[in-house]
Amino acid sequence: MFSVHFFGRALGPALLALGLSACGTLSQQQIDPPDKAQAASIDADNLRAQVDALALPLVEGKHTPGIVVGVLSANGRKQVFGYGVSDSNGGATPDGSTLFAVGSLSKGFVGDIAALLVQDGVLSWDDDLEHLLPPGTPLSEDARHISLLQLATHTSGLPRQPMTPQTLSYFIEYLFTGNSFYRHFDRTYLLNYLADFSKPGQVAPQYSNIGYALLSHVLELRSGKTIDALVAERILEPLHLSNTSYQPQQLAGYPERARGHAGDQPKFIRRGRPVPDWQFSDILHGTAALYSSADDLLDYADAHLRGSGDANTDAALRDSLRVRLERPREAPAIAWIVDDIHGRKITYQVGLVAGYSSYLGLDTHNKTAVVVLQNSFNWRDSIGHRLLLRMANSLDKQQALASAPRP
Numbered sequence: 001m002f003s004v005h006f007f008g009r010a011l012g013p014a015l016l017a018l019g020l021s022a023c024g025t026l027s028q029q030q031i032d033p034p035d036k037a038q039a040a041s042i043d044a045d046n047l048r049a050q051v052d053a054l055a056l057p058l059v060e061g062k063h064t065p066g067i068v069v070g071v072l073s074a075n076g077r078k079q080v081f082g083y084g085v086s087d088s089n090g091g092a093t094p095d096g097s098t099l100f101a102v103g104s105l106s107k108g109f110v111g112d113i114a115a116l117l118v119q120d121g122v123l124s125w126d127d128d129l130e131h132l133l134p135p136g137t138p139l140s141e142d143a144r145h146i147s148l149l150q151l152a153t154h155t156s157g158l159p160r161q162p163m164t165p166q167t168l169s170y171f172i173e174y175l176f177t178g179n180s181f182y183r184h185f186d187r188t189y190l191l192n193y194l195a196d197f198s199k200p201g202q203v204a205p206q207y208s209n210i211g212y213a214l215l216s217h218v219l220e221l222r223s224g225k226t227i228d229a230l231v232a233e234r235i236l237e238p239l240h241l242s243n244t245s246y247q248p249q250q251l252a253g254y255p256e257r258a259r260g261h262a263g264d265q266p267k268f269i270r271r272g273r274p275v276p277d278w279q280f281s282d283i284l285h286g287t288a289a290l291y292s293s294a295d296d297l298l299d300y301a302d303a304h305l306r307g308s309g310d311a312n313t314d315a316a317l318r319d320s321l322r323v324r325l326e327r328p329r330e331a332p333a334i335a336w337i338v339d340d341i342h343g344r345k346i347t348y349q350v351g352l353v354a355g356y357s358s359y360l361g362l363d364t365h366n367k368t369a370v371v372v373l374q375n376s377f378n379w380r381d382s383i384g385h386r387l388l389l390r391m392a393n394s395l396d397k398q399q400a401l402a403s404a405p406r407p
Contacts, residue, residue: 103351111335157199260355
C-alpha cells in the first residue's frame with residue numbers, strides 16, 4: 001500500500017482514506033468474538049442496557065464527545081439513545097433530532113437517485129461515460145467505457161481521489177488544522193482527470209469518492225436538476241425526512257447541531273478538540289455534504305426495508321440493496337456494501353468526514369436497522385454490526401422457542 005512517512009508516522013492509509021468517507025476496507029466494524037457471538041442476543045427487555053454498555057464507554061473514555069444510537073426493531077419500533085454532549089464547549093446531550101454531518105452516507109441518497117432514474121427509464125445501468133457525458137468531453141479509452149453501474153458500485157477502477165502533490169500538501173495541512181484537503185477537486189479538475197485515466201490491470205471494488213462525484217454529475221446532466229433538488233424531490237419529501245439536507249443552515253436544528261471534533265484524525269490535533277466543518281466543491285457536493293439525524297436515518301432505513309408506499313420508489317430502493325458482485329465481505333451494492341458474518345448478511349454504509357463518524361446498517365432478512373452517529377472522527381465502529389447481529393440471534397431464539405413442540 002502507498003505510504004507516506006511524516007514525523008515517523010506511516011500516514012499512507014489515512015491519506016488514502018481520510019476526508020469524505022471511508023468504506024469497510026479502511027474503517028473497522030467490530031463484532032463479537034466467535035465464542036460469544038452465538039450466545040449474544042438483544043431484545044426489547046435488554047435493549048437499553050446493551051446499548052448503554054456499548055456506547056457509554058466511548059463517551060466516558062473520551063473516544064467521542066457525543067454519540068447517538070438509533071435502533072429499528074423487527075416489529076417496526078424505532079428507539080434512539082443519546083450520550084455525552086453535542087459540543088465539547090457546552091452542548092446538550094444529543095438525541096434523535098440532533099443534526100450530524102454524515103459524510104458518505106450521502107452516497108446512499110445519490111445511489112437511490114440513480115436507481116430511480118433507471119427505474120424511470122431515463123438511464124440504464126449499462127450506459128457508459130462516452131454516452132453519458134456531453135459530446136467532446138475528453139475521455140481516455142478506459143474512461144469512455146466506465147458504466148453507470150460501475151460508478152455506483154465502486155467498480156470503475158477510479159481511485160478514491162487523484163494522488164497529486166497538491167493533495168499531499170493539503171493533507172499535511174489537514175493533519176495540523178483539520179481543513180479540507182479536497183478543496184481543489186472541482187468540476188473542471190475531475191473531468192480533466194478522465195482524459196488521461198488508465199484503469200488498473202485487474203479491476204476490483206475500490207472505494208472512489210471521485211466516482212460518486214462523476215455519478216452525481218451525470219445525474220444532474222440527465223435530469224436537468226441539481227443533486228440537492230433531486231434528493232429533495234425524490235427522497236426527502238416523499239419519505240418525510242424533514243431534518244436532512246445538503247443545505248443544513250436551512251434546517252431549524254442547525255444552531256444546536258453536533259459539532260465535529262478530532263478523534264483518530266487529524267493526527268496533530270488533540271482528541272476531543274473542535275475541528276472545522278468542511279465545505280465541498282460543486283461536483284463533490286453530492287458525495288458527502290449531507291446533514292441528517294438518527295430519526296430521519298431510521299425512517300430512511302425503514303423505507304428500504306418495508307417500503308415507502310410508492311411502487312416505483314420501492315422498486316428502486318430494493319434495486320439499490322441488490323449485491324452486484326458476490327463476495328464474503330464488502331460485496332458491492334448501489335452505495336451499500338454487504339458483509340457475510342456468521343452466515344448473516346449485514347448491509348451497511350459508513351461515513352467519515354471532518355469531525356464526524358456515521359454508520360447505517362440493515363439486516364434485510366429480519367428488517368432491523370441500526371444508526372450510529374458520533375461527533376468525532378474515528379475509524380472503528382464497535383456498535384452497529386454488534387447490535388444487528390445480537391438482535392438477529394434474539395429473533396432466532398424466539399423463533400426456535402415458538403416452533404418447539406409443546407409438552
